[in-house]
Every structure is written in structure tokens, then in C-alpha cells.
Amino acid sequence: MPLRTKLEARSLTKSLAAAAAAACLVATAACGSKAGEETAAVESCVDTSGDTVKVGSLNSLSGTMAISETTVRDSIALAVKEINAAGGVQGKTIEIVAEDGASEPTVFAEKAEKLIREDCVAAVFGGWTSASRKAMLPVFEDNDSLLYYPVQYEGLEASENIFYTGATTNQQIIPALDYLAETGVESIYLVGSDYVFPRTANAIINAYAEAHGIEVLGEDYVTLGSTEFSTIVTQVKSAGADAVFNTLNGDSNVAFFREYANVGLTAEEMPVMSVSIAEEEVGGIGVENIEGQLAAWNYYQTVDSPANGSFVEAFKAEYGADRVTSDPMEAAYTSVYLWAATVEKAGSFAVADVQEAADGVSFDAPEGTVVIDGDNHHVSKTARIGEINADGLLYTVWESEGPIEPDPFLEGYDWAADLAVTE
Amino acid sequence: MDLLVGQLFTGLSTGSILLLAALGLSLTFGQMGVVNMAHGEFIMAGCYTAYVVQQVVGDAGASLLIALPVGFAVGGAMGLVLETVLIRRLYHRPLDTLLVTFGVGLILQQVARDVFGAPAVNVSVPEALRGGVDLLGVTVPKTRLFIMALAVLAVTAVSLVLRFTPAGRRIRAVVGNRDLAETAGISSRRVDAGPFFIGSGLAGVAGVALTLIGSTSPTTGQSYLVDAFLVVVAGGLGRIKGAVVAAVALGALQAVFETYSTASLAKVGVFIVIVVFLQLRPQGLFTLRTRSLA
Numbered sequence: 001m002p003l004r005t006k007l008e009a010r011s012l013t014k015s016l017a018a019a020a021a022a023a024c025l026v027a028t029a030a031c032g033s034k035a036g037e038e039t040a041a042v043e044s045c046v047d048t049s050g051d052t053v054k055v056g057s058l059n060s061l062s063g064t065m066a067i068s069e070t071t072v073r074d075s076i077a078l079a080v081k082e083i084n085a086a087g088g089v090q091g092k093t094i095e096i097v098a099e100d101g102a103s104e105p106t107v108f109a110e111k112a113e114k115l116i117r118e119d120c121v122a123a124v125f126g127g128w129t130s131a132s133r134k135a136m137l138p139v140f141e142d143n144d145s146l147l148y149y150p151v152q153y154e155g156l157e158a159s160e161n162i163f164y165t166g167a168t169t170n171q172q173i174i175p176a177l178d179y180l181a182e183t184g185v186e187s188i189y190l191v192g193s194d195y196v197f198p199r200t201a202n203a204i205i206n207a208y209a210e211a212h213g214i215e216v217l218g219e220d221y222v223t224l225g226s227t228e229f230s231t232i233v234t235q236v237k238s239a240g241a242d243a244v245f246n247t248l249n250g251d252s253n254v255a256f257f258r259e260y261a262n263v264g265l266t267a268e269e270m271p272v273m274s275v276s277i278a279e280e281e282v283g284g285i286g287v288e289n290i291e292g293q294l295a296a297w298n299y300y301q302t303v304d305s306p307a308n309g310s311f312v313e314a315f316k317a318e319y320g321a322d323r324v325t326s327d328p329m330e331a332a333y334t335s336v337y338l339w340a341a342t343v344e345k346a347g348s349f350a351v352a353d354v355q356e357a358a359d360g361v362s363f364d365a366p367e368g369t370v371v372i373d374g375d376n377h378h379v380s381k382t383a384r385i386g387e388i389n390a391d392g393l394l395y396t397v398w399e400s401e402g403p404i405e406p407d408p409f410l411e412g413y414d415w416a417a418d419l420a421v422t423e
Numbered sequence: 424m425d426l427l428v429g430q431l432f433t434g435l436s437t438g439s440i441l442l443l444a445a446l447g448l449s450l451t452f453g454q455m456g457v458v459n460m461a462h463g464e465f466i467m468a469g470c471y472t473a474y475v476v477q478q479v480v481g482d483a484g485a486s487l488l489i490a491l492p493v494g495f496a497v498g499g500a501m502g503l504v505l506e507t508v509l510i511r512r513l514y515h516r517p518l519d520t521l522l523v524t525f526g527v528g529l530i531l532q533q534v535a536r537d538v539f540g541a542p543a544v545n546v547s548v549p550e551a552l553r554g555g556v557d558l559l560g561v562t563v564p565k566t567r568l569f570i571m572a573l574a575v576l577a578v579t580a581v582s583l584v585l586r587f588t589p590a591g592r593r594i595r596a597v598v599g600n601r602d603l604a605e606t607a608g609i610s611s612r613r614v615d616a617g618p619f620f621i622g623s624g625l626a627g628v629a630g631v632a633l634t635l636i637g638s639t640s641p642t643t644g645q646s647y648l649v650d651a652f653l654v655v656v657a658g659g660l661g662r663i664k665g666a667v668v669a670a671v672a673l674g675a676l677q678a679v680f681e682t683y684s685t686a687s688l689a690k691v692g693v694f695i696v697i698v699v700f701l702q703l704r705p706q707g708l709f710t711l712r713t714r715s716l717a
Binding site: 066220221223225226228253254263281285287 | 429430433436437440533536541542543544545546547548553554555561562564565566567633635636637638639640641642643645646677678681682685686687689690
């Protein structure tokens with residue numbers, strides 16, 4: 001059966017991909033509710049009597065998302081290794097149980113269930129796409145277990161059983177817009193991949209633009225993985241906006257930036273602000289095609305802090321000097337430390353104790369000090385706008401004054417009042 | 424006017440990319456009737472060939488010219504191995520062929536991931552092909568002009584080989600009527616390997632060329648596979664001419680729809696047109712007239 005499902009997915013036309021994704025979500029939601037019926041009988045099987053404690057690392061090691069998620073797996077392993085070297089958590093050595101999410105939301109849900117029920121892990125670290133997170137959410141809620149999710153995402157979510165250590169929209173997209181507005185941008189063009197994150201992000205951008213007098217000259221979506229940008233780039237060029245806001249994901253960025261450079265558009269003339277391009281992606285796009293363009297994140301390899309210095313050094317020592325560190329990797333690394341710190345504070349591995357102790361737990365992360373917000377389970381983060389340099393790294397050109405408190409439902413922004421309702 | 428010229432060019436350019444990806448398939452699927460789901464991975468192999476050659480040679484311009492024939496050889500060799508080891512044993516079992524080649528595709532993706540790593544790699548575009556030229560008031564990227572020229576060249580070469588060489592005549596004979604060709608003393612088994620070699624080789628060439636505009640990652644091939652099958656089906660099985668017309672038509676349709684709606688809606692539009700078209704004309708644009716009873 002899994003083979004058949006894959007075949008169908010493969011032979012499905014690309015335009016049906018969105019429908020397929022929706023079907024996956026429905027399917028996993030169904031799985032989730034089925035699991036829910038059994039929860040009453042399920043007791044946590046986490047065994048903390050020995051010298052070790054198990055945690056899960058759940059990332060796509062195969063399929064289209066492996067590009068990004070294998071890097072997160074590496075930084076999780078590094079954090080665990082460091083914590084163990086420093087004496088472990090509550091005196092216990094952390095043991096990683098790694099699973100492959102295979103870039104399929106349904107597999108993520110299955111593996112999460114396996115990690116919780118069979119491996120009896122105390123917490124799970126991982127997930128990347130929103131679809132994978134949404135698929136795992138009911139599993140963690142029904143089994144009352146913990147997931148640490150390390151990637152920036154579209155916000156509008158807060159689960160008791162998930163800690164979000166990547167940026168929510170007010171820590172990435174809104175600062176990026178603030179920056180553009182500050183530099184005198186009066187019109188923008190939106191280009192994105194056709195799935196939940198870009199669509200939600202662009203809804204926020206449209207609301208922001210309306211409230212701040214910025215004109216949105218166009219909004220285009222391509223199917224995930226599409227490499228045909230001839231028409232879109234022509235339209236972007238003839239629209240003549242002051243800047244482009246890019247929410248494309250994955251391989252599409254390569255084709256987009258090559259086409260963009262080829263028709264003669266430059267970073268000086270029409271800068272592109274990207275929210276999914278980090279150090280890892282620059283190499284694949286080719287620095288010559290993207291030099292001078294902007295990105296919005298919370299962390300760059302070049303961030304100047306002692307904590308980051310030792311993180312980058314340790315990472316390169318472990319995995320090779322040619323490797324780079326990126327925002328999601330840093331957030332994943334930080335998430336392991338945050339979990340360990342919370343457990344120490346709670347004096348217990350039990351989920352309820354960790355949840356209760358979480359508020360105010362902080363860690364001196366490579367990106368700067370981050371603090372867990374006990375109400376929405378997000379963390380405070382410093383927003384940074386980076387410029388891509390010829391060496392393939394991103395350098396901070398602007399950063400927020402101190403960490404920004406997480407506001408996943410954008411309750412602190414008047415112009416966003418209508419947005420939260422859409423979810 | 425600008426928009427019209429621009430879209431006309433976009434249509435042609437998109438069409439030539441489709442054609443390049445589909446040309447090999449029109450031989451293996453169209454002529455041989457083999458549903459090769461690993462065709463996309465042969466394209467991907469071509470992309471990585473371009474990458475490796477560039478790492479070795481260094482100069483982007485020279486390495487592109489070297490990579491084109493090398494890509495053909497790599498793709499062709501992979502096709503030949505696949506045909507000899509697996510597909511040959513599975514003729515007349517289309518469903519099994521589909522499953523097996525799909526599996527081979529997955530294996531090849533994983534091999535690429537293990538050898539080159541999961542992140543996309545960068546193949547530099549030669550200095551001479553960077554930027555664009557102004558044609559009738561529209562900026563046309565040089566890489567796309569190159570791909571159009573290459574597509575024309577590839578189609579011409581394949582047509583000439585099929586029409587004028589003894590091997591090409593044998594291939595046409597077997598495609599036209601296998602039994603009759605065998606009675607005439609042609610070993611159809613041996614001939615089967617020919618189109619597979621050329622078709623897979625063309626996938627390799629397409630891969631080399633597509634590094635100019637797209638990304639090179641283990642999953643690159645998949646984004647071209649569905650479109651390539653569409654072109655072959657809409658064009659009519661067994662006809663190179665059909666693939667050419669269908670590729671350009673689909674490219675133009677996509678460009679026009681995209682101008683008046685969004686990229687993803689344009690894709691839907693193109694699919695609807697194809698579905699309606701195949702309802703009216705299930706055999707595709709052009710058909711191969713044969714005297715075969717099968």
C-alpha cells in the first residue's frame with residue numbers, strides 16, 4: 001500500500017499536489033483521532049530509572065526535504081554530544097533514537113507515534129515543513145508527549161505539546177517588512193511557492209502593506225519544485241516594484257534567481273528579500289546569481305558572539321570545515337539545550353513538569369539569549385536582515401533592538417486583527 | 424507588443440525545455456512502449472555529469488561543451504544497462520516495468536544523495552551565456568537561446584539517424600511491425616537496445632543543458648518527468664514530430680495562461696486542455712500508421 005500511494009503521488013499531476021497535500025492532512029488527522037481513542041489507556045512509558053534517557057530525532061533523511069533536514073539532524077546530534085560531555089541531563093546520558101520522516105507528513109506522524117510508544121523517548125526534536133508539523137501535532141497531543149520544532153513558520157498555532165524554537169511571523173516577516181519600509185520601499189512584488197507558508201505569509205504582508213501605504217504590485221505562486229520562471233520574472237520586471245518579497249522554497253529558488261539575473265535585474269535596482277534562503281542554499285543557487293540580495297532570519301553563521309564562535313567551531317570540527325551553519329540548524333541546536341535546561345529546572349523528565357517549568361527558561365544561544373514564553377511555547381528571538389556576500393555567507397545589515405517577544409497570533413498588531421480568524 | 428513578443432518567446436523557450444526533456448522519452452516510451460519512470464533520474468544524471476565535468480575542467484564554457492557528449496554517454500550507458508538487466512525481461516508486462524523503473528529511479532536518487540550530498544550543487548553558467556540579449560524590445564536570456572538551439576539540433580540529429588542510417592531503419596521496422604521485421608532477419612532484441620541507448624542519452628544531454636536554468640539536486644529529474652510524459656502522450660506515441668508540436672504548443676499554452684492568471688492556475692489550465700484534447704483525440708496529435716495487427 002505505501003508503494004501504491006507513492007506511485008500515485010508520483011504520477012499525479014503537479015497541479016494536484018496541493019489537493020494531495022490536503023488529502024494527506026485529512027488522512028493524518030483521521031489517524032490522530034484514532035490514536036486519541038486509545039489514549040486513555042496509554043501511560044507514559046519513559047524509563048528514567050537507568051543511567052540514560054532517550055530522545056527522538058525525527059528528520060527527513062530521504063525525499064525532497066532531505067536537503068534541509070539532514071543538516072538539522074547533525075546539529076541536534078552535536079548538541080546532545082556536548083550536553084553528554086558536560087555531564088548529561090539530571091546526571092543521565094542522552095541517547096538519540098533517530099528516525100527518517102521521508103519528507104512525507106504521514107510518515108512523520110507514524111514515526112512520531114513509534115518514538116513515543118515503542119522507544120519511549122522523553123522528547124522529540126525535528127520536523128521541518130508545516131505539513132509535517134500539522135501531521136505530528138495530534139500525535140503529540142493525544143500521547144501527551146513533547147515536540148521541539150526548530151523552523152521558522154507561518155504562526156497562528158500554539159500547542160501545549162510543541163515548543164517552537166524557530167521564528168514566528170512577528171520575529172521574521174514583520175521585521176523584514178519594517179526594514180524594507182525603512183529603506184524607502186513603496187511598492188513590492190510577491191513571489192512564493194504554492195503551499196501554506198507562503199500563502200499565510202503573503203496574507204500578512206498584504207495586510208501590513210495596506211496599513212503602511214506600500215503598494216503590492218503583484219502576487220504569484222508556483223507549484224513546489226517548479227523551475228519555469230520566464231513569465232513571472234518578465235512580469236516582475238515590467239511591474240517595476242521597489243523590491244521583491246520571495247517566499248519560494250527549495251529548488252525553485254535556483255531557477256528563479258538565475259532567471260532574475262539573466263534578464264538583467266540586480267540587487268541594487270530591485271532587491272529580493274527572501275525568507276527561505278540560508279547559508280546552505282546559497283551554494284546551490286550559485287553566489288554569482290544572488291550576491292547582494294537580502295534574507296530575513298534570526299541567525300547567520302557570521303553572527304559575532306562568543307556562543308556562536310564556539311558553536312561554529314564545534315560544528316566544523318565535527319562535520320568538516322566546508323560545512324556551514326544556518327538558522328534552522330541553530331534553532332535545533334538551541335532547542336536541545338532549552339529542553340535540557342527545562343528538565344534541570346523542573347528536576348523531572350515528566351511532560352507535565354517540563355511544561356510547567358518552561359516559562360522563563362533561557363539559553364545563551366549562538367543567536368543571542370533566547371527565553372521560552374510559557375504561554376505560547378515560542379521563544380523570544382532577535383530579528384536580523386542579512387545580505388549575501390561573495391563568500392556565500394550572509395552578513396547582518398540590520399538587527400532588532402534586542403530579542404522580540406513571540407506573538408504567533410499577531411495580537412499586538414492592529415492591522416493584523418482580521419488575519420488570526422482565517423486559520 | 425512587448426508583452427506579446429515576450430510571451431511568444433517564453434512559449435518557445437518553455438517548449439524547447441519540455442522538448443529536450445521529452446525527446447528521449449518519445450523514443451523509449453513513444454516508440455518502444457516502455458514506461459520508464461527512471462527517465463527523470465537519467466536527466467538528473469546528466470545534471471551531475473555537468474557538475475563533475477566542471478569540477479574537473481574548471482572553465483565553465485569548455486566544460487559545458489565537453490559535458491554535452493559525456494552526458495549523452497553517461498545517460499546512454501545507464502539506459503543500456505537498465506534495458507539489458509531489467510527491462511528486456513519485462514516487455515509485455517507494462518505494470519511491472521513501471522514499478523521496477525520507479526524503484527530504479529528511487530535508487531538512483533539515493534545514490535546521488537550519497538555521492539554528492541543532499542543539498543543542491545551549483546553548476547556555473549559560462550560567461551558567454553550570462554545575461555540576455557534584446558530582441559524586439561524584450562530581454563531574452565542567452566541560456567534560453569542556447570537551449571532552444573540545442574533542442575533544434577537534437578531533434579534534427581534524431582530524425583536523421585532514424586531516417587538515414589541502417590540502425591535507424593531497423594528501429595523503424597521493429598516499431599512498425601515487430602513480427603514482420605523479425606521475419607526479414609532483424610534481431611528485434613538487439614534493435615530494442617538502440618532506441619533505449621539514444622533515448623536515455625538524450626535525457627543526459629537534457630540534464631546537462633538544464634543545469635543552465637535550474638537546480639542540480641537528487642530530485643531534479645522528478646520535476647521534468649510528468650511534463651515529459653504529457654508531451655509524449657499529447658503528441659502521439661511513436662512520432663518525434665508529435666513531440667515537437669506538442670512541446671511547443673504546451674509551452675505556449677502555459678505562457679499565455681500564466682500571463683492572464685497565476686503560474687499554478689496556468690498549470691491547471693494546461694492540464695484541462697490536455698484532458699479535453701485526449702478525450703477528443705485519444706491517439707494524440709499524430710499517429711503512427713502501421714500494418715501491424717497488434
